[in-house]
Amino acid sequence: MCGIVGYVGHDNAGPILINGLKRLEYRGYDSAGIAVWQTDDDIRVTREIGKVKNLAANVSPEEEDAGTGISHTRWATHGGVTELNAHPHRSWDKQIYLAHNGVIENYETLKSMLLSEGVTFYSETDSEVLANLIAFNLASQRGKVTTKSVQKAIRASLNLVEGTYGLAIMCASVPGTLFGARKGSPLILGVGKHEMMLASDASAIRARTSEVVYLDDNQLVTLTDERFTITTSDDSEVKPEISTLHWRDDEADLAGYEHYMLKEIYEQPSAVENAFRGRLDIEEGTSKFGGLNLTRQQIRQIDRILIVACGTAWHSGLVGEYLIEKYARIPVEVEYASEFRYRNTPMEKNTLVIVISQSGETIDTLEAQREARRKGYHVIGIINNVGSTIARENDGGIFQHSGPEIGVASTKAFTSQLTILSMLALYLGRTRDLSYTDGCEMLDAFKSLPGLVSQTLELAPAIEKIAKKFAHYDDFLFLGRLELFPVALEGALKLKEISYIHAEGYPSAEMKHGPIALISEKCPSLVLAPDDETLRKNLSSIQEVRARKGKVIVVTDSNEVPASLADELVIIPKAHPCIRPILMTIPLQLISYYIAVELGRDVDKPRNLAKSVTVE
Numbered sequence: 001m002c003g004i005v006g007y008v009g010h011d012n013a014g015p016i017l018i019n020g021l022k023r024l025e026y027r028g029y030d031s032a033g034i035a036v037w038q039t040d041d042d043i044r045v046t047r048e049i050g051k052v053k054n055l056a057a058n059v060s061p062e063e064e065d066a067g068t069g070i071s072h073t074r075w076a077t078h079g080g081v082t083e084l085n086a087h088p089h090r091s092w093d094k095q096i097y098l099a100h101n102g103v104i105e106n107y108e109t110l111k112s113m114l115l116s117e118g119v120t121f122y123s124e125t126d127s128e129v130l131a132n133l134i135a136f137n138l139a140s141q142r143g144k145v146t147t148k149s150v151q152k153a154i155r156a157s158l159n160l161v162e163g164t165y166g167l168a169i170m171c172a173s174v175p176g177t178l179f180g181a182r183k184g185s186p187l188i189l190g191v192g193k194h195e196m197m198l199a200s201d202a203s204a205i206r207a208r209t210s211e212v213v214y215l216d217d218n219q220l221v222t223l224t225d226e227r228f229t230i231t232t233s234d235d236s237e238v239k240p241e242i243s244t245l246h247w248r249d250d251e252a253d254l255a256g257y258e259h260y261m262l263k264e265i266y267e268q269p270s271a272v273e274n275a276f277r278g279r280l281d282i283e284e285g286t287s288k289f290g291g292l293n294l295t296r297q298q299i300r301q302i303d304r305i306l307i308v309a310c311g312t313a314w315h316s317g318l319v320g321e322y323l324i325e326k327y328a329r330i331p332v333e334v335e336y337a338s339e340f341r342y343r344n345t346p347m348e349k350n351t352l353v354i355v356i357s358q359s360g361e362t363i364d365t366l367e368a369q370r371e372a373r374r375k376g377y378h379v380i381g382i383i384n385n386v387g388s389t390i391a392r393e394n395d396g397g398i399f400q401h402s403g404p405e406i407g408v409a410s411t412k413a414f415t416s417q418l419t420i421l422s423m424l425a426l427y428l429g430r431t432r433d434l435s436y437t438d439g440c441e442m443l444d445a446f447k448s449l450p451g452l453v454s455q456t457l458e459l460a461p462a463i464e465k466i467a468k469k470f471a472h473y474d475d476f477l478f479l480g481r482l483e484l485f486p487v488a489l490e491g492a493l494k495l496k497e498i499s500y501i502h503a504e505g506y507p508s509a510e511m512k513h514g515p516i517a518l519i520s521e522k523c524p525s526l527v528l529a530p531d532d533e534t535l536r537k538n539l540s541s542i543q544e545v546r547a548r549k550g551k552v553i554v555v556t557d558s559n560e561v562p563a564s565l566a567d568e569l570v571i572i573p574k575a576h577p578c579i580r581p582i583l584m585t586i587p588l589q590l591i592s593y594y595i596a597v598e599l600g601r602d603v604d605k606p607r608n609l610a611k612s613v614t615v616e
């Protein structure tokens with residue numbers, strides 16, 4: 001949450017920072033601001049409430065002949081959404097300018113100490129406390145302010161801080177130099193030609209350079225246009241490892257779509273293909289993964305799997321539970337990462353832990369991974385963001401290769417995760433009892449998946465019409481059984497997130513144990529009714545809803561659902577059960593999208609949300 005960008009180089013910093021912030025807006029959009037050097041050696045700060053476009057309208061970057069600057073897009077934690085609380089923050093003595101992503105947990109203690117020393121404050125934020133603390137530690141040093149003395153003041157201040165931070169800092173007495181530091185919040189260094197950048201993630205840097213250094217916790221980086229140094233907490237210099245980004249900058253563009261969410265929904269044929277490309281072992285009737293870092297023996301010895309994730313990724317874990325138990329017969333449990341972290345889940349010796357995260361930066365998932373590794377478990381990740389902290393810290397994993405997901409509501413990352421989990425179920429199954437023939441059937445299913453996803457997407461115009469009819473209800477139920485129960489949860493989450501309509505997901509048969517009380521002509525249901533052994537039961541659930549005047553949208557791959565039973569019938573292509581949850585998800589994404597558009601919601605930046613949740 002919150003995005004930071006810093007630039008030092010020969011170009012005008014203003015437009016580079018604004019463009020970078022636009023890429024990071026998914027991390028928060030309560031307010032935005034920049035601080036840039038002016039030709040007259042003065043630092044100018046501009047801050048605006050709301051989205052980056054408001055900020056862009058109020059700065060005239062072309063007038064600013066500034067080669068150095070920092071910027072921030074905020075997801076409010078401490079202090080309301082006001083201009084004064086917006087970043088970058090400035091110390092009381094106008095020496096330190098700082099953009100912060102994270103939470104300073106002991107800011108009240110630090111603030112009291114600074115107040116008692118006569119330091120003044122203008123905002124309610126924890127971040128201003130840090131700016132003042134650094135300035136205070138700088139002022140306590142004798143002599144001229146130099147790069148070294150600023151580094152010393154930053155280090156001394158960070159030693160006092162409890163909490164998390166990704167920081168971009170400028171000092172008014174050291175022009176042409178930026179400082180960055182991280183602990184618990186991501187920070188990347190971009191290494192360009194005669195220019196350097198700092199950012200919360202690579203998307204803000206990609207337009208300028210593809211060479212990056214992923215900073216680690218407790219590192220402090222100092223950068224000028226030509227060089228950078230990284231030091232650790234004991235002040236020793238680190239030899240940097242420069243990585244190359246492999247995606248193009250235009251992958252993060254709208255490409256003619258009205259919203260990123262719609263673009264990403266339509267990218268799913270290639271996202272699922274990227275998930276299985278090179279991973280199907282046709283000869284052996286199984287799938288293969290290069291990065292699990294487990295021997296065949298170790299794989300065979302796994303007697304339990306624990307999946308840990310948050311939000312949509314947690315839903316994909318739940319689908320994974322059904323698939324792995326069905327095809328590999330290994331007991332699986334799925335926990336919210338935030339719960340796992342704070343309870344002492346009993347685990348078998350041979351438990352494999354799987355963390356799932358699109359961003360690879362979700363703090364709860366990261367800390368859950370650290371906790372599991374601390375206890376000695378082998379942790380593998382299903383991660384989209386290759387250079388992310390979770391991906392760099394785990395014992396092995398499977399990258400999604402979905403490309404950047406910008407829309408705050410996750411879509412293609414979810415179906416890609418389902419594809420990978422289904423392939424993992426096949427892989428684990430084939431090390432146990434799953435037959436070669438069954439394995440080959442699943443491989444055929446994966447190969448057919450991109451085409452089937454494309455066919456399902458052709459239903460979009462029909463679904464748009466349904467969405468228009470259903471956009472004005474205040475409540476919704478989503479019902480599904482077995483591996484489609486988590487798909488129902490995901491459908492409800494999508495609707496809540498982007499349309500602000502209250503929605504709940506339930507296992508279909510649970511409806512009569514309580515939620516049926518909600519059913520009336522004012523609360524429609526969306527029922528997932530696959531062509532399997534549960535079809536008759538699902539048809540009964542639909543009857544029960546209809547008997548109570550509830551409207552019903554049925555999504556099915558069966559030809560046996562009488563049109564008269566549903567108010568709206570969406571028929572998707574038939575598919576092997578191992579990929580059916582993926583196809584069932586698509587109409588749910590589309591219906592949420594079109595309802596949100598009909599209601600005039602900000603689809604890509606729904607209220608109160610941020611894509612990468614880096615605070616607890």
Ligand code: F6R
Pocket residue numbers: 310311312313314356357358359360361362365408409410411493497611612613
């Ligand atoms: C919902 C959504 C969130 C994320 C969750 C975990 O559309 O995007 O629920 O799934 O915040 O994020 P990652 O996968 O990045 O760990």
